[in-house]
Amino acid sequence: TGTALPHKVRDLGLAEQGRHQIRLAEHEMPGLMALRERFADSQPLAGARIAGSLHMTVQTAVLIETLVALGAQVRWASCNIFSTQDEAAAAVVVGPTGTPEDPQGVPVFAWKGETLEEYWWCTTQIMLWPDHAGAGPNMILDDGGDATLLVHKGREWEQLGAVPSPQEGDPEEWKVILETVRADLAAHPTRWTDVAAGLRGVTEETTTGVHRLYQLHEAGQLLFPAINVNDSVTKSKFDNVYGVRHSLVDGINRATDVLIGGKVAVVCGFGDVGKGCAEALRGQGARVIVTEIDPICALQATMQGYQVARLEDVVDQADFVVTATGCKDVVTADHMRRLKDKAVVGNIGHFDNEIDMAGLARIPGVQRTEIKPQVHEWTLPADSVDGVDRPERSIIVLSEGRLLNLGNATGHPSFVMSTSFANQVLAQIELFTRPDDYPLGVHTLPKELDEEVARLHLEAVGADLTELSKEQAAYLGVDVAGPYKPDHYRY
Ligand code: NAI
Numbered sequence: 001t002g003t004a005l006p007h008k009v010r011d012l013g014l015a016e017q018g019r020h021q022i023r024l025a026e027h028e029m030p031g032l033m034a035l036r037e038r039f040a041d042s043q044p045l046a047g048a049r050i051a052g053s054l055h056m057t058v059q060t061a062v063l064i065e066t067l068v069a070l071g072a073q074v075r076w077a078s079c080n081i082f083s084t085q086d087e088a089a090a091a092v093v094v095g096p097t098g099t100p101e102d103p104q105g106v107p108v109f110a111w112k113g114e115t116l117e118e119y120w121w122c123t124t125q126i127m128l129w130p131d132h133a134g135a136g137p138n139m140i141l142d143d144g145g146d147a148t149l150l151v152h153k154g155r156e157w158e159q160l161g162a163v164p165s166p167q168e169g170d171p172e173e174w175k176v177i178l179e180t181v182r183a184d185l186a187a188h189p190t191r192w193t194d195v196a197a198g199l200r201g202v203t204e205e206t207t208t209g210v211h212r213l214y215q216l217h218e219a220g221q222l223l224f225p226a227i228n229v230n231d232s233v234t235k236s237k238f239d240n241v242y243g244v245r246h247s248l249v250d251g252i253n254r255a256t257d258v259l260i261g262g263k264v265a266v267v268c269g270f271g272d273v274g275k276g277c278a279e280a281l282r283g284q285g286a287r288v289i290v291t292e293i294d295p296i297c298a299l300q301a302t303m304q305g306y307q308v309a310r311l312e313d314v315v316d317q318a319d320f321v322v323t324a325t326g327c328k329d330v331v332t333a334d335h336m337r338r339l340k341d342k343a344v345v346g347n348i349g350h351f352d353n354e355i356d357m358a359g360l361a362r363i364p365g366v367q368r369t370e371i372k373p374q375v376h377e378w379t380l381p382a383d384s385v386d387g388v389d390r391p392e393r394s395i396i397v398l399s400e401g402r403l404l405n406l407g408n409a410t411g412h413p414s415f416v417m418s419t420s421f422a423n424q425v426l427a428q429i430e431l432f433t434r435p436d437d438y439p440l441g442v443h444t445l446p447k448e449l450d451e452e453v454a455r456l457h458l459e460a461v462g463a464d465l466t467e468l469s470k471e472q473a474a475y476l477g478v479d480v481a482g483p484y485k486p487d488h489y490r491y
Pocket of ligand 1: 206207208209236239240243244268269270271272273274291292293294297324325326327328330348349350351403404405406412
């Protein structure tokens with residue numbers, strides 16, 4: 001930790017492959033390409049130094065190059081150890097005009113299959129700006145809140161003058177975060193204090209990261225303003241639902257190639273992501289069972305024709321169990337001991353604490369076999385569970401409990417990421433150029449911008465929008481140009 005490198009990716013030789021994929025993705029990302037055109041002259045992000053922590057995929061490459069096209073300087077890391085597409089990372093470093101020998105693009109610190117130590121090292125690297133001695137980024141673009149967490153915790157521990165010692169029972173990753181900051185503290189005693197002071201704000205991509213931001217703000221600990229990108233309608237009601245509808249099955253198929261039709265699939269959580277999962281699995285012909293803690297979402301699931309049950313009551317029927325809750329300890333070791341032989345278990349929520357992997361590893365006599373990277377067979381010895389004798393059997397765990405659509409496949413397709421990332425770009429512009437409108441707190445984008453993002457994508461799918469007449473608009477009490485719904489409308 002401590003030295004800024006120009007980049008660290010798997011292999012710059014992959015850049016050409018990555019560039020071809022980026023070129024095709026651009027065709028599918030009309031929102032981002034329209035923003036490039038609109039802001040080409042005004043360069044609203046000139047002067048922005050953006051530290052990005054978001055899955056380093058082909059789609060993210062188009063986002064990064066859009067930020068650059070609008071004037072920003074960017075450094076990037078992935079927000080998950082398994083989610084990088086190495087060819088996309090290489091292409092971003094090389095840039096559209098560079099070569100592997102003479103890279104001209106953006107410093108990226110990401111490769112598929114990082115260790116936790118490497119992951120937090122990469123996250124630190126995006127905060128080091130060699131061209132601005134002493135200065136860090138002035139913006140964060142975050143997904144899941146890890147970059148934001150590092151700045152907040154780093155600063156807190158600097159103010160204390162020491163990094164706390166890990167406690168018995170702390171998750172492995174927490175120990176790595178403590179160690180990452182500790183290793184750096186003596187050499188750079190005010191690094192995170194300085195970085196925090198230089199930040200205008202963060203734009204956050206996902207549900208889990210947004211929860212963290214509201215919690216920080218409620219505790220009075222938020223250090224800079226934030227825009228909640230997730231709760232733009234054109235983000236959470238598209239990416240979380242339709243993106244997952246595509247990439248969940250993609251991940252399961254690439255990992256296992258097991259037929260989904262005719263099987264029983266349990267989806268834990270029926271929020272936006274769970275709704276996409278359930279629809280996709282049903283679309284493949286599975287019988288889907290939903291678990292929920294929220295009566296509204298549970299009732300919604302029944303109206304869609306899904307059985308709603310508790311996991312412990314149905315786990316022994318399941319061929320697939322998918323977690324999509326953003327909660328922890330949803331699938332326990334005890335649940336996994338009751339699964340059928342060769343049942344597939346995976347998580348599509350942001351963090352890896354939904355499935356108790358540590359508990360699985362602690363089952364006496366359990367054995368782990370790597371089928372291929374990010375696909376593991378866990379063999380459980382013959383034992384007795386709740387008085388029922390069970391023979392030796394195995395279960396298949398995807399991406400070690402980390403989000404399987406990015407670990408086992410390549411995440412969401414471009415078109416839906418264009419809606420998410422158009423919101424990200426607009427949020428970066430808002431926060432960077434109009435700081436007075438966004439005081440300390442967590443904000444959502446104005447509905448005009450949300451509607452604008454949708455508008456940018458209509459033509460590509462051949463949709464012709466009906467226009468209100470003046471009289472109709474007056475009758476509804478809205479402006480002809482929108483916004484068309486009150487803020488409390490739920491879509
Ligand atoms: P959400 O809040 O809309 O849905 C989560 C649902 O899980 C809620 O309805 C909640 O009541 C339910 N839930 C919570 N604890 C539960 C438990 N113990 N058992 C059963 N149900 C429970 O959140 P959303 O947007 O659906 O996101 C879910 C997770 O997926 C988050 O971690 C989010 O960051 C992540 N995400 C992942 C994506 C991916 O590509 N893998 C894309 C978008 C979001």
